[in-house]
Amino acid sequence: MTELLRANILADLAYYRRSRLLLAFMLLFLLLTALGSLPPLFGNSGVQNFNALHEIFSELNGFLLALCACLGLFIISSHLRNRSLKMVFTKPCPPAVWLLSAFLSAVIVSLLLIFVVLTSMTLLSLAWHVPVRPGLVFLSAETFVVSVGLIAYLMLLATVVHPAVAAICTLVFNAYLFYDAQLWTDAVIRSGNKSPWLRALKGLFHCLYLVLPMLSPFGKKTDEVHVSLRVMHGEWKYLLYSLGYALTLAAFCYCVSLFALQRRKHI
């Protein structure tokens, strides 16, 4: 089992290492950091430096999340579409192990990238004489937790549908869309429209909102950290709650993906 996990993870890491997508991300990362570093070179204000750092960090975290989602999507869809799984499943390597390896390798790469961003931000803080705030660690950890859930969710979608459909589902038909739709139907009902269809629609949107995974289920509780990069004592627990949510989501997605993979008529 360990040997199989190791072999699959090493192969997947080679896939990421040679992926042009990752290379493009690294170049983008360097470009963003370089561009973001330019204004503070001409100014000497601590506030200006903090704002620049904050902006770069937020942008990089956003990119990281998008990239981590792609890691999960690409690793599954590329193997399924290339039919290379024929070579894996005709060896004593069960789908459960292969899927776990794919998930773990994506998580490892995501962790590594988050660590690179965090280190860069810390170095930048030191270089610009901005105090290193614990919010950097908090938000990096939060990005990692969110990426764990996202990777698992995208892996599930890639197992059952075309990668383009999976991407559209994640970007468009997500929990936030149905939350907004639920608010909209609620507003229409409050304005006097008592149609039973509208009530049913509201119920449907509510169910979809509850069923679909959320990126940051405790986001409202930690909004302040995103703004100030300061972490209050009671805010760390939300990180733990988020981790619990992400792990539960990942376990559920893993089980459904495995079932879908095993039920595929053709590998």
Next chain:
Amino acid sequence: MIVAENLHMHFRTGFLRREVHALSGLSLEVRDGDFFALVGQNGAGKSTAMYCFLGLLRPTSGKVKILGQTPELGCRLYEKVAYLPEEPHYHLYLTVEEATRYYAALYGKQVSNKTINDALERLGLAQFKNLPLSKCSKGMKQKVGIAQCLIHEPQVLFLDEPTRGLDPLAVREFRETLREIHQRGATIVMNSHVLSEIEMLANRVAIIESGKVVVQDELRNLLTLDRELYRVSFEANGQVPAYLTAVERVGNIVKGLLPKENLYDFMDLARSSGLHLHECSLKKTSLEDSFFKIVKGGESPAGSQEMRTMPAAAAHQG
């Protein structure tokens, strides 16, 4: 060893979800130690049958057992099984060495560098070991597939068009390797369009037609299907006897096939009309001849160009 019972495989394809029957009640049995060949036209169902044997495709109905077990994806059974796919469905981002090491490691055992290097050396891949598979030729990818098959000395070997894309030298070496593995006691199931190759290697053959096994027999029995025919060649000085089949004329030389029951009639005719006889010999049947006889219902023009070129053309088409 390998038993397939009444396998049916139905697909739905296209916009109208038209049903396609890839296998229609395929049954066969491969015995321990056999070198078994699956032969058939393109689309006959050979690869589909092999996918069903390997558990890569779930048949609509029917049963498959390999070494007494039902094959399932990645199950323990594969510790004793190796598979070389028809299409190079490899991990193209890995190098030759990484891929060989990875496939070997999927058996869950430590494989020494020496074993990997020996396998690469043996197949002439040592100098390309750092080349990504995406940049390798089809033949080189096929050699990687062969290398991964040989590392664990499998008990059962499934080969889907194994020599496709290999150069003549590599084909010969591969043939020798297969003979060696077979002599060591492995059971080999091979699917190929190259009938001459099957004739050289296999001891049992199944001919598949429209998703069914139409003939399953010892190769030597299939090669003696036409024992009753004689090949004759003579200078015609009058009418050609009606019982002569597959007649060809080159100038005034007539070539044809003579049924055994007409042999004495023909000899009498030759003697009485003073025919200048060039050849009269028992026809040696190739697997190609038997294949055509079975698949095309005996319409084979023996020794014709069409028969000679078919396997090569089929191999190119895949």
